[in-house]
Amino acid sequence: MFRIRKPIKDIWYITVYHNQLAKWYKGGRHKGIDLRTRTKKHPNGIGTPIYAVADGIWERVRYDYKMGNTVILRHGDHQSVYGHLSKTNYVEGYTGVKAGDCIGYSGDTGVICFGPHLHFEIRKNGISLDPEKFIKAGENLVNWARARAILRVENKGDIKFLVKGGVVDLNQSNCWEIISKNTWGINENDFKNLLNLL
Numbered sequence: 001m002f003r004i005r006k007p008i009k010d011i012w013y014i015t016v017y018h019n020q021l022a023k024w025y026k027g028g029r030h031k032g033i034d035l036r037t038r039t040k041k042h043p044n045g046i047g048t049p050i051y052a053v054a055d056g057i058w059e060r061v062r063y064d065y066k067m068g069n070t071v072i073l074r075h076g077d078h079q080s081v082y083g084h085l086s087k088t089n090y091v092e093g094y095t096g097v098k099a100g101d102c103i104g105y106s107g108d109t110g111v112i113c114f115g116p117h118l119h120f121e122i123r124k125n126g127i128s129l130d131p132e133k134f135i136k137a138g139e140n141l142v143n144w145a146r147a148r149a150i151l152r153v154e155n156k157g158d159i160k161f162l163v164k165g166g167v168v169d170l171n172q173s174n175c176w177e178i179i180s181k182n183t184w185g186i187n188e189n190d191f192k193n194l195l196n197l198l
């Protein structure tokens, strides 16, 4: 199961749902979700930071006639798509992206855009799937970990985890061994996903 975090941190308000009837799609249905980007800091909805939803690589950054400045990230089988951006943070030659990296800023570029917002899609084999499903799966895993106190408390340098018995210093090579001994009911795949989400 592909699990993701949210592409916006400061606000969460869906204005158009996946598969919703959308006249501006030539009588078709909306692919992905539209998200409000107006925040206290960015009252006009332009300039709100947009974050990578999972670890991956930069696949495409381009200007699309309909979607404006568009970023496409690849995460194995899946792609995440971010449209109508005012600006992207793509740096020439930089290919890797970590979950939570700021990949650009919201805007109102492209012709199918009635006011600033983020158009967000998850695709697999070129087909757009409901992003909410993957966000829910991510939240479920985080809540599951919270209930068992497997929480990453430090993100920079050494990784520290709150496990039963206290805070443990971990690094990428020993963390799975320690976590698996200190917890129950978690598999290696789930754990790797958790690293992306916390």
Ligand SMILES: [Zn+2]
Residues within 6 Å of the ligand: 016, 030, 032, 033, 034, 118, 119, 120
């Ligand atoms: Zn849209």
